[in-house]
Amino acid sequence: MxxxxxxxxxxxxxxxxxxxxxxxxxxxxxxxxxxxLIPMMKLRMAEMGHLxxxxxxxxxxxxxxxxxxxxxxxxVTQHELITHDGxxxxxxxxxxxxxxxxxxxxxxMGTVGGNVANGDPGNDMPGLMQCxxxxxxxxxxxxxxxxxxxxxxxxxxxxxxxxxxxLTRISIPVPGxxxxxxxxxxxxxxxxxxxxxxxxxxxxxxxxxxxxxxxDTPVWSVSASSALAGGDVEGCVSEMLDxxxxxxxxxxxxxxxxxxxxxxxxxAIDRAQSRAG
Amino acid sequence: MSKMHVKLTVNxxxxxxLAEPRTLLIxxxxxxxxxxxxxxxxETSHCGACTVDIDGKSVKSCTTFVAQVNGxxxxxVEGLTNDDGSLGVLQEMFxxxxxxxxxxxxxxxxxxxxxxxxENPNPTEEEIRFGMAGNLCRCTGYQNIVKAISAxxxxxxxxxxxxx
Numbered sequence: 001m002x003x004x005x006x007x008x009x010x011x012x013x014x015x016x017x018x019x020x021x022x023x024x025x026x027x028x029x030x031x032x033x034x035x036x037l038i039p040m041m042k043l044r045m046a047e048m049g050h051l052x053x054x055x056x057x058x059x060x061x062x063x064x065x066x067x068x069x070x071x072x073x074x075x076v077t078q079h080e081l082i083t084h085d086g087x088x089x090x091x092x093x094x095x096x097x098x099x100x101x102x103x104x105x106x107x108x109m110g111t112v113g114g115n116v117a118n119g120d121p122g123n124d125m126p127g128l129m130q131c132x133x134x135x136x137x138x139x140x141x142x143x144x145x146x147x148x149x150x151x152x153x154x155x156x157x158x159x160x161x162x163x164x165x166x167l168t169r170i171s172i173p174v175p176g177x178x179x180x181x182x183x184x185x186x187x188x189x190x191x192x193x194x195x196x197x198x199x200x201x202x203x204x205x206x207x208x209x210x211x212x213x214x215x216d217t218p219v220w221s222v223s224a225s226s227a228l229a230g231g232d233v234e235g236c237v238s239e240m241l242d243x244x245x246x247x248x249x250x251x252x253x254x255x256x257x258x259x260x261x262x263x264x265x266x267x268a269i270d271r272a273q274s275r276a277g
Numbered sequence: 278m279s280k281m282h283v284k285l286t287v288n289x290x291x292x293x294x295l296a297e298p299r300t301l302l303i304x305x306x307x308x309x310x311x312x313x314x315x316x317x318x319x320e321t322s323h324c325g326a327c328t329v330d331i332d333g334k335s336v337k338s339c340t341t342f343v344a345q346v347n348g349x350x351x352x353x354v355e356g357l358t359n360d361d362g363s364l365g366v367l368q369e370m371f372x373x374x375x376x377x378x379x380x381x382x383x384x385x386x387x388x389x390x391x392x393x394x395x396e397n398p399n400p401t402e403e404e405i406r407f408g409m410a411g412n413l414c415r416c417t418g419y420q421n422i423v424k425a426i427s428a429x430x431x432x433x434x435x436x437x438x439x440x441x
Contacts, residue, residue, distance in 0.1 A: 001301075001320045001339075008281065008298035008344040031345075038340050039322055041299075051298070053345055079334070103411030105325060105389070108334035109341075190410040191323060 003041035010053045014060070014139050014166060017052055021164045022141055024050045030166060032075055032114035035106050036123075060113070060168055065090045072170040074113020078102070081112060090174050093181035093199065097128045100185045100197075116149070117167040119157040119217075122193030126153060127218035128183065131199035131210035134172040140165035153217035179203040182272035184264045185212075188251065195251045196261040200268040202228055209236060209269075213251075214244035214261050233269055237262050283347050287312060288356030298344035302336075303327045305343040306353065314354035314384040318413070325412030328385035329353050335392040335411070354384035357391055366436070367391055367429045376425035378416030386412050390426045398434060402427065 011017040021028050027049035031037050040046035054060055060075040065086040072081070081087060081098040088095045101107060101115070101124050115125040116136065129136075129149035136147050140162055147160045149170075154160065161167060175181065185197035197212040207228035210220040221243040227235035246257035280295040287310060294309050303320075306312045306329070315338055318326030322340040329338045330352040357365045364372065367387045377383045386409070393400065393408040400408065405426050406419070414422060 002304075003299045005297060005299050008342070010344075010347075034342070034345065035322060035340055038342070042301075042320075051342075051344075055345065103325075104393075104408055105328055105335045105337045105411040106322065108336060 001042045003038070004044060004047040006048055006051045008051050008053065010056050012056050014057060014168060017054060017057060017166055018139060018141055018164060020050065020052050021166075026163070028052055030054055032111040032117075033077065033109035034114075035102070035110045036114060036118050036120060054166070060166075063087055066174070068174055070172045070174060072112050072172070074111060074117070074167045074169060076112050078107035078110045078112065078115075079104075082107065091132065091172060091181070093128065093132065093183055093201070094172075096181070097124050097183040097185075097199065100124065100183065100187075103191045106191070112170060113167050116152075116170065117159065117161060119153060119155075119159045121156050121216050121218070122213045124183075124185065124194065124197060124212055127197065127210040127212035127220070128199045129170065129172070130218050130220035131201055131208045132172050132175070133208065134170050136161075136167055137169040137171065138162075138165045139168050144168075146171075150220050156216040175201055176204055179206065180272040180275045182268040182275070184268040184271065186260050186264055193251075196246075196257060196264045198261070198264040198268040200228075200265070200272045202269065202272050205229060207236070209240060209265065211240060211244060211261060211265065214246045214257060216245075219243050219245075228269065233266065236269065237265050240265055281344060281347070283343055285346065285348070286350045288352055296343050298342060300343045302329070302338035302341040302343050302346055302351075306338060306351075312353055312355060315388075316381055316384055318381065318385075323413065324382070324385075325389060326382050326385040328388045328412065330388055330392055333392070333395075335389045337411070352388070352391075354387050357387060366432050367394075367425070370425040370429040370432065371422070374421050374425040374428055376417065376422045377414075382412060382414045382416075386414065386422055390429065394426070394430055394433060398430060398437075400426070400430060 009020050029048040030052045061073040063084050064071040078098045082095050115123045134149040152160045180203050181201045183199050186195045194213040199210045201208045207225050209224045224236045224239035283296050284293045316326040318324035320339045322337050327339040331349050405423050
């Protein structure tokens with residue numbers, strides 16, 4: 001379980017990090033918390049000549065809670081998301097979901113930016129960010145740009161992020177008061193990825209519904225969201241079951257995953273609607 | 278690959294060494310520094326036997342490169358004894374309440390429980406179980422581990438009150 005060798009870099013600002021990525025091209029990769037990447041490196045399923053550690057870049061840190069927008073630095077850890085009371089008041093869904101990721105040790109290291117940028121269909125934050133209609137800010141050699149979370153995911157591990165770009169910040173509109181939220185995740189054991197997970201926001205005549213680990217990208221469905229906005233829970237579930245595309249694996253056959261998906265989605269809707277808001 | 282100069286504080290002492298950046302922290306602690314409290318259990322970030330405290334965070338040292346923690350302040354189970362070398366409160370309570378049988382998971386359990394009680398000095402049983410979810414034990418069934426941590430919390434709080 002010893003990874004291949006690499007040169008280690010710890011740049012102090014975004015520009016230097018991008019410079020290292022440009023200089024070494026395909027040979028370089030960034031590391032945030034490392035709890036997805038290091039296991040892959042130990043299995044020699046990921047190898048790189050240059051590892052660019054983002055931990056010393058202050059521009060990538062911090063949680064800003066504004067009246068209309070929450071901004072999360074990409075290096076904010078799951079533990080920080082959970083312990084930030086202002087964030088929990090503004091968007092309770094984030095703490096609720098972060099508490100269901102991995103285990104305590106992993107949450108001290110795992111970052112929100114790593115979770116969304118990795119493109120792993122099993123990660124919880126991508127579906128959550130699609131539900132919340134977040135925007136990802138990217139910095140690269142050609143400057144800065146923003147990509148909506150709903151447009152970011154192309155296939156498993158393929159995203160709109162260019163090889164020389166770094167995901168720097170996540171902007172999330174604060175849902176209006178009266179918009180109630182819930183995250184439901186079914187997993188086999190602590191630390192497992194979801195068999196199925198559902199992120200739901202509903203209220204004020206609007207709704208947004210996204211699901212995790214039921215296709216090679218997160219699934220946010222316009223038609224499922226509209227059905228729920230109109231109060232049609234069963235319509236929402238049936239639209240979502242049409243939108244997902246699970247494959248059989250060691251978490252179960254396709255029929256089981258669709259069953260669990262429907263259960264998770266109904267539970268999330270019920271719990272969101274039963275909350276005061 | 279060339280080696281890098283590594284400087285850490287481990288259990289209050291400054292230590293230095295040379296290591297390839299790919300060296301995992303658990304290997305550096307055990308093989309270079311001969312600090313063998315943290316154990317290698319699964320080596321795949323699941324079991325928590327390698328848990329150490331790094332700058333106030335519980336971290337699995339099998340999933341951390343020594344390069345990433347260069348300059349950090351690290352505590353292992355060896356650093357949780359009393360100043361005179363006798364067992365610290367958590368260590369004593371694990372012994373007292375039979376929070377271990379084979380003992381392999383214990384250094385990770387105690388190091389994690391230390392951070393849990395720093396962050397939440399009065400945890401409920403549910404909070405202890407949730408906070409210890411990253412550590413696996415195959416002997417005890419966890420019941421006595423939970424008891425040991427509850428008893429430690431009470432004792433630490435009593436000590437704190439007595440000191441005030």
